[in-house]
Amino acid sequence: MSIIQLSNVNQYFDKNHVLKQINLEVEEGDFMTFLGPSGCGKTTTLRIIAGLEKPESGIVTIQGKIVDHGEMHVHAAPSARGLSLVFQSYALWPHMTIFDNVSFGLEVKKIPKAEIRKKVELALEKMRIRDLIDRYPSELSGGQQQRVAIARAIVTEPKILLLDEPLSNLDAKLRIEMRTELKRLHRDMKTTIIYVTHDQVEALTMSTKIALFFDGKIVQVDTPRGLYRNPGTLQAADFIGNPSINLIEARSVEAEGMLRTTSSLGQLDFFYEGHQSGEVVLALKPEDIHISRLPSEGAIPCQVYSVLPAGSETLIQLQQGDRGLLAKTIGEVDYEMDSTVWISFPADKINVYDKLSEKLIS
Ligand code: ATP
Numbered sequence: 001m002s003i004i005q006l007s008n009v010n011q012y013f014d015k016n017h018v019l020k021q022i023n024l025e026v027e028e029g030d031f032m033t034f035l036g037p038s039g040c041g042k043t044t045t046l047r048i049i050a051g052l053e054k055p056e057s058g059i060v061t062i063q064g065k066i067v068d069h070g071e072m073h074v075h076a077a078p079s080a081r082g083l084s085l086v087f088q089s090y091a092l093w094p095h096m097t098i099f100d101n102v103s104f105g106l107e108v109k110k111i112p113k114a115e116i117r118k119k120v121e122l123a124l125e126k127m128r129i130r131d132l133i134d135r136y137p138s139e140l141s142g143g144q145q146q147r148v149a150i151a152r153a154i155v156t157e158p159k160i161l162l163l164d165e166p167l168s169n170l171d172a173k174l175r176i177e178m179r180t181e182l183k184r185l186h187r188d189m190k191t192t193i194i195y196v197t198h199d200q201v202e203a204l205t206m207s208t209k210i211a212l213f214f215d216g217k218i219v220q221v222d223t224p225r226g227l228y229r230n231p232g233t234l235q236a237a238d239f240i241g242n243p244s245i246n247l248i249e250a251r252s253v254e255a256e257g258m259l260r261t262t263s264s265l266g267q268l269d270f271f272y273e274g275h276q277s278g279e280v281v282l283a284l285k286p287e288d289i290h291i292s293r294l295p296s297e298g299a300i301p302c303q304v305y306s307v308l309p310a311g312s313e314t315l316i317q318l319q320q321g322d323r324g325l326l327a328k329t330i331g332e333v334d335y336e337m338d339s340t341v342w343i344s345f346p347a348d349k350i351n352v353y354d355k356l357s358e359k360l361i362s
Contacts, residue, residue, distance in 0.1 A: 003028040003160065003192050004049060009058030010070070011044055018044055020216040022058070026209075031186045031193045033203040036213030037239070042196045043164055045213075049194065050085055050162055051078035063159070083160035084153035088168050090145045092137040098124070098148050099133045105156045123155040124148075126185060143174040147181075154189065164196045179205055200240055204228060212236055230351060234358040237283045237351060243315060246284040246325050249355065253278065259352065259362060264323055265300065268347050270362040279355035288349040289327035291316060291335070292342045299342035304335040318343065 002025040011019035019041050026032050034042040047053040048060060048068065057070035062083070067076040078085075084105075092101050099120055106116045124130045127147040137145055146166060153161060163182075167175045183206050186193055197203055203210050204224040212220045212227065220232045231237040237245050250263030259272040261280060268282070292299060302318040302325065314333050318325040318341070327343065335341060352362040 001028055002026060003030075003063055004194070005059075005061040006045070006049070007059045007061075009045070009048060009055045009060065009068075011041075011048065011053070012056050018216050019048075019055070022218055024211060024218060024221065026192060026194065028192055029190055029208075031183075031195065031206055031208045033195045033197060033207040033210045034213060035197060035200060035203040035210050038198055040213040041216045042198075042213050046162055046164055046194060046196050049081075050083060051076060051081050081160075082158060083162055084156060084158040085162045086149050086153045086164070086166045088165045090137075090149035092145055092148055092152075094137050097134055097136055098129075098140075101137070101148060102152045102155050105152065109156070119155055120151075123151040126154065126188065127151045127181065143170050143178065146170060146178065150182075150185075154185070154191070157189070158191065160192045160194070162194050165198075166195075167202065168197075168199075175202075182206055200242060212239070214239075230360060231283075232360050234281060234283070234353045237353070237360075241283075241285060243286055243326055243328065246286065246289075248282040248284065248323070250280050250282050250352075251278055252280045252352075261352065264320055265345075266298070268350065270347070270350070270352050272352070272362040280361070281353045281355050281358075283351040283353060284325075284345060285349065286315070286326045286328035288345050289318075289325065290344050291318075291327055291329065291333075292344070293335075293339075295342045296344070299344045301340055302343050304337055304339050304341055306337060307333070307335050309334075 004026040006022050006024040009019055009022040022045060034045060036042055048055050054075050055068055055070045059066060060068035062081050066074060067081055068074060102120045102123055103116050106119060121130060124133055127150055129144055129147045132140060132144060167178050170178060179202060207224055210222060210224055210227050211218050214235060220227060220236055228240060231240050248263050248265055250261040252259050252261045258269040261268050261282060263282060300320060302320045305317040305319045308315040309332055314329050316327045316335065318327060351360055353359060354361050
C-alpha cells in the first residue's frame with residue numbers, strides 16, 4: 001500500500017516551471033531516494049510532501065488523506081502530516097543540552113517526564129551517542145551534531161522521515177559511517193524514509209527504491225540494482241555511471257529475431273522488442289571490461305593511454321582506433337603506456353539505446 005502519493009504535481013517559481021507533472025507512489029517501509037543533478041527539483045518535491053510549500057497544481061496524499069489539492073486550495077500544515085524532517089544544516093539550539101534538543105518534540109506533547117527520558121535515551125542509543133546526552137551542541141563534532149538532529153527527528157517515532165542531503169556537510173569517512181547507521185535505523189524502525197541526494201553512491205547503497213530526477217521530471221523509479229543495470233535512458237546511463245560509462249555508436253539490423261549491431265566492438269546480437277531505427281548506442285560499463293595482456297578469440301586489441309591507480313581499484317584509459325574507452329579493475333594493476341592489450345566483455349551486460357529517442361531497447 002502506498003503511504004505517500006503524488007499525482008500530477010506541478011510547481012512554478014515565478015515563470016520557472018520547476019516540477020513538471022510529478023507522479024510518484026512511495027510504499028510503506030520504503031527507503032526512497034530522490035536522486036538527480038543539482039536544481040532538478042528533488043528538494044522542492046520533498047518540501048511539498050513536508051507541507052513547507054504549496055504545489056501550484058496536483059494532489060498529494062499521505063496515509064490515505066489528501067493533504068494538498070492545488071485546484072481545490074487544500075493545504076494541510078506540516079504539523080498535521082505525521083512526518084519528521086532533517087535538513088543539511090542541523091539547526092540544533094545552541095543554548096540547550098542534547099537532552100533538551102532531542103526531548104523538545106516530546107515535551108510539547110505533554111508526555112510524562114520518565115517516559116520522555118527513556119525515549120530520548122533510546123533515540124540517542126540508536127544513533128550511538130547516548131554518552132553525549134548532557135553536552136551542548138558546541139561541544140560536539142559535525143558528525144555528532146548531525147546524529148543529534150536525526151535522533152531529534154526519530155524520537156517522536158514518526159511513520160515518515162524526510163531527509164534532505166543530511167550527510168553532505170560531513171567528511172567522506174563519517175558519511176560512510178552514517179550511511180551504515182541510517183540503513184540500520186531504517187531496518188530497525190521500519191519507518192518510511194525519503195532521502196534527497198545528488199550522490200549516486202549514497203542512493204545505491206541505502207535505498208530500497210530510487211526516483212531519478214532530471215529537469216523537474218521523474219524519469220525512472222526503480223530498485224538500486226534495476227537502475228544500475230538498466231538505466232532507462234542514455235541520460236540516466238550517463239548519470240549513474242561512475243566513472244563515466246562508455247557510449248559506442250552502432251548500426252543495427254534485425255537478424256533471426258535478434259538485434260544485430262555492428263560497431264567498433266564488432267558484431268553483437270541482443271534480444272529486443274520492436275525496434276525500428278538503424279542507429280543505436282551501446283553502453284558498456286568500465287567495470288565490465290576485462291583486460292588481458294595476451295590475445296584470445298574475439299578479444300579486441302587496444303592501446304593503453306594511461307593508468308590511474310586509486311588504491312583499491314585502477315582506472316585504465318584505453319585507445320581503440322580513434323575511440324577512447326575507460327576500464328575499471330579491482331586492485332592494483334600496471335600496464336605500460338602505449339602497450340597493446342586485449343579487451344573482452346560479457347555482451348549481456350551491455351545496454352542498447354535507440355539513438356533517436358535515447359531510450360533503452362535491450
Ligand atoms: P540541489 O541538489 O542543488 O538542492 P534540487 O534538485 O533539490 O537541487 P530544487 O532545490 O528543488 O533542486 O530546485 C529546483 C529549481 O527550482 C531550481 O532551478 C531552483 O533554482 C529553483 N528554486 C528552488 N527554490 C526556489 C525559490 N524559493 N525561489 C525561486 N526558485 C527556486
